[in-house]
Amino acid sequence: MTYLIRPGFDMQPHIRNLLIFCFIIKFISGCASTTKSYQVDKITHKSSFTKVISQSAKKAFMNPNTWVPLTAATAIGVAGFDKTISSWASRNTYIYNSKIEASDTSDVLRKLSNINYNITLFATPDGKNLDDYMSNKLLSLGFTNGARTLVSGTTNTLKHKVGRERPDSSDLLSFPSGHTSSAVTHSILSQRFLEKAPIKKQHKTVLNLYYNIVGWGTAWGRVEAEKHYPTDILIGASIASFVSNFFYNAFIDNESKLDINIVFNPNDSLGTIQLNFPI
Secondary structure: OEEEEOOOOOOOHHHHHHHHHHHHHHHHOOOOOOOOOOOOOOOOOOOOHHHHHHHHHHHHHHOHHHHHHHHHHHHHHHHOOHHHHHHHHHHHOOOOOOHHHHHHHHHHHHHHHHHHHHHHHHHOOOOOOHHHHHHHHHHHHHHHHHHHHHHHHHHHHHHHHHOOOOOOOOOOOOOOOHHHHHHHHHHHHHHHHHOOOOOOHHHHHHHHHHHHHHHHHHHHHHHHOOOOOHHHHHHHHHHHHHHHHHHHHHHHOOOOOOOOOOOOOOOOOOOOEEEEOOO
16 A cells, blocks of 8 residues: 655645655755655565554553553443542642642643653664664654544544533533643653663663653643543543554554655655555
8 A cells, every 4th residue: 555645735734844854854864966766664574564553553452551541440430439539639639739730730741741752752763874863763753743643633532522521610521631642642652762772771760750750740630630530531541552552563663564665756846755555
């Protein structure tokens, strides 16, 4: 299967930015003046596209960051503790001292998670030389943006379809938590990119703990701010983990068995991104 992405004035800004970024890389790598195309090859295997996708999905679902929150949400929902925990947390605010502080801190942590993701994405090594690094980072940027977009779209769709009232009765967009799904997505992706970093195991453990604190700190702040029930943040986290790990497993992981190509066509004003998947 071949997918073509061509620029246009009606395209989303992040797509246009991605295309521009592609051509920056093209010129940096010195391909513009000597070749008609620039191709980035990921590891190729005889496995079918369907098999790779199914294995990646299974691996993502079996990740503890996916099934543990899902299981916890189910248990809390069945036991009927959702509103009890929400009321207790927003009334006592043991972590953030007040609802306002909980809301403000959650907003800050959510932004921090995005910063962590961007830093980890570009700071971790990927490839044997600058050309490999830029090529692999381009692919990673594109696919992680796809994961982030899917998480956001899924979260917003469920919010409007479910129509659950928030604990503070401000609107009907409680389920699932958008702050949580966003922050946990960035946390998961940061941890996955950190796997490639040539640093000591204990340093990775500390950084992973930090990423989790930022992600779950964002989530719990929404509960103490009386904006979400526990099941809202748990399902948001589960969605984020599944989608993020799935995209990473299928399209970014070095053990991925997909054949992915990116082709720049100098005859186009902004070129073409071509993704080839074996069927």
